[in-house]
Amino acid sequence: MYVRLVSSFGFLMVLCGSLSLEAKTLQKTLKNHAGKSTKIRQTIVLSIDGFPAYYWSNPKYRSYFPHLSELFQKYGVSEITTVNPSVTYPAHTSMVTGKDPAEHGIYNNTLSDPFEKNDGGWMWYAEDIQVPTLWNLAKENRKTTANVFWPVTVGADMDWNLPQYWRKKIPEDDKLLRVLSTKDLHKEAEMVVGSPLNDVSKDEVKLKTATWLFHKKKPDLLFVYTTDLDSNHHGFGPGSEKALVRLVELDKAIFSFLQSVGAFTPKGPAIVIVSDHGFHSADSVCAPNVILKQKGYINDEVGTYKLTFKSSGGTAILLPGGNVKVTPDEIQTIVSAILESCPGAEWISGTEVTSAKETKVGSTESLHLHDDVNLLQSKIHPSALGVLRTSEKLFFSGTRKGEVFSKSQNPIHGHGYWNGLPEMKTIGFVYDPRGKEHSFQSVKDVFGIIKDMLGLKEKKTKGPRVSTKP
Template sequence: MARLSFGKALVAGVALLCSAAPVAVQAKDAAPAPAPAPVLLISIDGLRPGDVLEAEKRGLKIPNLRRFVAEGAYATGVNGNLPTVTYPSHTTLITGVAPARHGIVSNTTFDPKQVNYGGWFWYAEDITAPTLWDVAKKAGRTTANVHWPVSVGVSTLDWNLPQIWRSGHADDRKLLKSLSSDGLYAALEHDCGAYADGIDEGITGDETRAKFAARLIETKQPQFLTVYLAALDHEEHLFGPGSAEANAVLERLDAAVGKMVAAERAAHPQAVIALVSDHGFVATDTEINLFRPFLDAGLITLGADGKVTSWDAMPWPSGGSIAVALARPDDTALMGKVSALLDKLAATPQARIAEVIGREEIARLGGNPQAAFYVDLQAGALAGTFAADAPLAKPARYKGMHGYFPAMPEMRSTFLIMGKGIDRGRNLGEIDMRAIAPTLAAIMGTTLPSAETQPLSLSR
């Protein structure tokens, strides 16, 4: 998980606001609609499609993930969000709409004076579009979650172990326990041992979460369950995509997926199991501190303690891209000043800027409506966090990153699905991330009318 010119087809796709396909009236000789099936939705953060589709070539031993390719349908790539980071992408996966519609526009909340202690979009009340949890519950399905992003306080979950952390202190466990469904945390710890800390992104933490998910399936048999695993993304940041360390973690995650699939098959033999990721990855070498030129231009003012006292324009980093918010969005003079600064930076090779877009293009791509500008960095560069004394460019703190504009091919994410009614070996080609949620809704016998694309065709 990242704590961190577009293709015409993609632009048109994000701009399209079409609702999910209505339930058709069956003709007399038409085949009956398939009966609703339970759904298990697993996310492996940062899983690149090639790691599964080219597993043998890349030397990866991932039989459980390869099983999806042989026994079900798969996308060669999933075109994602602006920006291609964890929380906006996972909310699109659960709503079928772009960030401008669902409200989760970045991983972290906008905090120009840094008073929220690095707060993330943890709370489901910030989601402004219906979710799969909502429509599944409305259709009479039982619902559950283990660690999915933006899941604190989901009222339509029967059983919820949400994702949240604050300090990494032991009190975080008390916080998570208090925000989980009544009695669930204690019951699963009784059966499975200690749960993982919310801030724990290591492979042992994910293996623990998978163990809890399998036990939740065994004891509660939810008809719709979401599970999120973070460790691959963590290793890709630290060591780079395709590194020996990342590959070793992926092979362990494959075993964890196998255990959850086995539990789901035992509980619901006719279940459909979908496996997704939120973004791809690129190797990185340089960190760009866009705050430096904004400070130098007088757009950000610091106090004697080095903290922000006032601001006119503020970068909002998102991995490989940076939103820029204005304190006075309708101030044309301020808009012009910031535009001129970004133009100057874009012409500076050291800044490693690939593209700068404005409000109209941001809106067409379904991106952050709070942003007056969005800066895409070149592959290999990543956005630095606020540091008053940092230079414009320095060696990167991470060896891998995502968050770039979604047109970058390396940002393609993964979609695999198998189970009842899914054709074996079906190649879906490249798909739109917003198509996944309405597809899963249809499998569960319901619809997601607010979705911006139609469900996928998974059988002939």
């Protein structure tokens, strides 16, 4: 399924060989300084978007990230589970809150917006997070925070904030970032680093910016987010030549960053390296909103809907429009039509999961998977009527046009699949200067790990925040 292209093998081996001296230097540093620090001065959370666990579990890929492999072998790395849906913004918000999407309020990368009224806007804004975050907790404990492009941080209450935001991905976006960032910080960062800082900037620029922030502002907690591996996986596929070449480059850039902040030295910072999801590839497309449109639940002419499927790639959540009520029989009829048309699809309601292999129109035969169907509305989305998922090479599209099911002319590389799918597993690494070990099983564990390392205490609250979103 994942191909290591022979044409790039020689080039990559030469490049990796040239890095071997640096890797040995890092190994020597690790041996000399591990466990000598007794007090954590600063903590860094570094996210590598789209790093699948199988890159580590399959030894053939390790030569493409020799420096990270050195760290993982020395201190250990965990194969961790992401959340549902297994996409970037919900997962990163779960890291900083310790909660599932249904609780923290970032249900997807983008809003449920069937008629594209938001012009493709993402869930950029920290005000949409419905529970306390690590930066909130740090502030309560009189700790300072800084950020380089962490998702869902526009308007976040941080000391030095460079949030991820874009509109057209042209130089005009830089003006937006200057306004949305901490006053004068974006311009100052660009002058120091010597490169434009925006969503199309290479990860090397973001890492150099993070180095400057670390030394200049000396935050107690620094968030750093890199995107290039994920972008190459989407464009060319996991295991592709271009993705692996970029991984080699990114591994070197991360090594330089860790050196620049004095990681693994007696007075160095604590380090958490984490990713948000793995990757899978599809060769066919299911468009469940076509069924909803055919049955009158979506009306393009007047721009209204009673039901809509919000796609995440490997899953699609059925959501009601406003206060619309639908009967179980209506939902069963819709689901039967979709499963009849889309081989490999499964339907999860609040009580059962039904697969396309066993379902015929009018049939209610189902498999009961208690771990999967339990608490959909408390974990994925509070308004979810059910979820379509698949373990096959199938992609759920949000389109209302064309056929319900079609074969794709080119492979579709993505994620959003059920978090129990092996391909969605990702990685989590912790270096605690105190020598303390931490349990790392889920992206949600980042919250507890950072809370422990910085000694953050939670204040008692009067009650949960109440969402005002529909």
